[in-house]
Amino acid sequence: MPSLDIFKIIHNRRSIRKFTDQPVTEEVLKKILEAGFRAPFAAQLCSVVYTKKPDVMDELRRLGVYSTTKVLMVFLIDVHRLEKIMRHRGHRYDQDDGMTLWLGVQDVSLAVENVILAAESMGLGSVLLGNAPLNADLISKVLSIPKRVYPVVGLCLGYPDPSEETEIRPRFPLKCSAFEDSYRDLSEPEVQEAMQVMDEGYLAQSYYVRLGAKIPLRKGKDDIGFDRYSWCEHISRKFCQGRWSKDPLVAILGRYGFRGL
Secondary structure (H helix, E strand, O other): OOOHHHHHHHHOOOOOOOOOOOOOOOHHHHHHHHHHHHOOOOOEEEEEEOOOHHHHHHHHHEEEEEEOOEEEEEEEEEHHHHHHHHHHOOOOOOOOOOHHHHHHHHHHHHHHHHHHHHHHHHOOEEEEOOOHHHHHHHHHHHHHHOOOEEEEEEEEEOEOOOOOOOOOOOOHHHHHHHOOOOOOOOHHHHHHHHHHHHHHHHOOHHHHHHHOOOOOOOOOOOOOOOOOHHHHHHHHHHHHHOOOOOOOOHHHHHOOOOOOO
8 A cells, every 4th residue: 555644645736637547446446535535524415426437527528527537526506406305304494595505515614625635545536627617507417416416526547657747836925814813914025036936936847848838918919938937927817808798697507496696
């Protein structure tokens, strides 16, 4: 068995986008999923649908599913199950859907992290697919997801292909993210330090050069080449381009029976 040092697992974890042909057995999957659902929870509002079928994954390719993935998981907020339990106890759901969804995101996030770390401890790798909420129509059709159940995130899982060069990505300095006793607004030098750590780290790894793509500007001339295009520019462009889908997320949630948002 690989090392079970939890700190080593956490600090060495990186996203894997290319996997070997080695199958993920049902026994391994069961262990990983059982560990996932041992996470702390608010209301057990998390469910997951997983598949090993290539044809199903092909149908979900719009999510960014990688072609060598052995297992695809989609983690869901499951209010449908909660309401069935409530009916068995003679109660009718009457709650702010915004708060319920908020608790559901907590449940899903905790379960996903447990799954990722459990998989790492068994020699598997993974990569998250964050656009699942905006592709709810596709996911619901392919995976037979009912109303009052909503996709939060996808996860590609398998054994890492050693031929793929992957590196551990930089993070903000701890002092820029963790504050004792009260929130502390970062000074301008601290903001610049945080940006420098992220940008220099990504540039040193030639991350966007290897990716071969930049988010285009909506207007104006793009005079930033790959020698200067790094994480801070990328994340800034990502959040200044307007909506990421035709419909806002609130409207999509409404189609799936969530109200008052």
